Amino acid sequence: MILPSQTLLQPADRLIVGLDVSDRRSAESIVAELGDTVRVYKVGYQLGYAGGLDFVGELVRAGKRVFLDLKLHDIGNIVEKGIAGIAGLGVAMTTVHATPQVMRAAARGAEGSGLLVLAVTVLTSLSEDDLREMGHTETAAALVERRTRQAMEAGIGGIVASAAEAAAVRAIVGPDRAVVTPGIRPAGSAAGDQTRVMTPREAIAAGASHLVVGRPILDAPDRLAAARAILAEMA
Template identity: 45%
Template sequence: MPAQNQPRHRLIVALDVPTAAQALALADSLAPQVGFFKVGLQLFLDAGFAVCDALSKRGHKVMLDLKFHDIPQTVALATAQLANHDIALATVHGYPQVVAAAAKAKGRTKILAVTVLTSLGHEELAQSGFAGTLADLVVLRAETSLAAGADGIVCSPLETSLVRKALGTKAVIATPGIRPLDSARDDQTRTATPQAAIAAGADYIIVGRPITKAADPAAAARAIIDEIG
C-alpha cells in the first residue's frame, strides 16, 4: 500500500484550540500515530504561519483551513503567501472566481474548494433560495470548482459518494463531519462514521472534537485509524 494511502495518512486532526502552545502539545501527543493536522481560523489568528511552520518542521503535513472568499485579486494575493510555507492543502469557498484565483497562485499547495458547510441543514438551504437539494448544491459546486482549477473539494460524508461518482478518481476529497458511533454530533448536521466516509470515497477524513476532547486523544486517534484500516 502506498504511504499516502495508509490509514494513518488519511486522518487529518483538526487542531481547533486557541493557542500554538496547545496545538503543538496536542500534535506531539498524537505523534507518531497522526502525521497530518488542520490549522483553522481560531488557531491561525493566534499564531499565524508560525504554527504551520512548527508542525512541518516536526515532519507533519499541514492543511490550512481559512476558507478564502473574497474578490479574485485578494484571494490570489493571499494564496501566494502560501509559497513560503510547507502547506499541503488549503481551502477556499467553492465559487468559480474564487477557486480560479487561488488555483493560479497556489504553487505546490493543493487547493480544496469547500462546497457546503457541514453545519448547514435543509432548513437553512431553503432559506437561501436554492431550489434543489443539499446534494444537488454540493455536486454543482464540486463540478464547477474542479472546472475552475481546484485539486479537490471538501464535502460532508453524506455527499461523498455522489461527488466521487461525479468527479472521478483524480479529485481529492476531504471529509469533515466525522463522528464515531459513540460521539456527539455537536454542531454538525451531516455526519458519518470514519469507516463510512472512507467507503464512500473520501481520501481524507477530518476529525476534531472526537479526538481533541477525548479523555485519551491518542487512543481515540488509534481507534479511528484502526476503523479505517
C-alpha cells in the first residue's frame, strides 16, 4: 500500500500516539481521554504482550487506525505468513526490520491487502557509538539511506527513521511513501532514551508523513491539551 501525497493528509491523520503502557486498562483510559482528537495509535511489545493484541481489534472496530509495531525479523516464510496474518487484523500499519530478505517476504505477505508495511532502518535510540559496537562501519545517516534504497527495491510502502534522516529518506522515496519518525519531542521536552530527536514542526518540515509521540503526551498532566498542542504545531 502507498499513501496519497503527504500534503493531502490532515495533522490528525499524521499524529500517531504510542500506547506505551503495560496494561490494557491504562490504554483504554488514554484513548478515552484523547477522544476524537487522536485518530491513530501505536501498539508495540509493551502493551501487545499485556493483553493489547485483543485491544487492537477494539480500536479498529471503534474507527481508529492502528500501527502494530512488532518489528518482525525472521526467516522469509515466517515473515510472509506473519504479515498476512497481521493484514487480517484490519490494522493500518506494521513494521519489519530493514533487511532485504525480510522486506521482500513482508511485501509478498501484504500483497493485495490495505496494510502499509514500514521498514525500520536504524532505531532512534542508537547512537553512532552504538552502531560501531554492533559492527557497523557506516554512519547512522549512511546506513539509513542504504536500507531505504533496499526497501524501495523490495516494494515496501514506507520507512521508519529518525527525523534527523527524514529529508534524505524523502528524497529517495518520493512524495507518496510514508516516512514515519519516532523520537519526536516538543520544545522543552526531555529526550529520554532517544538520541536523534526533533520537534514536530522540524520533523514535518524535513519530510515526515507521520510522527510517533509517546511520553510527551502520556506523561503530560493534561494529555488532551498536549496532543492538541502537537497537532497545532504540525499544522
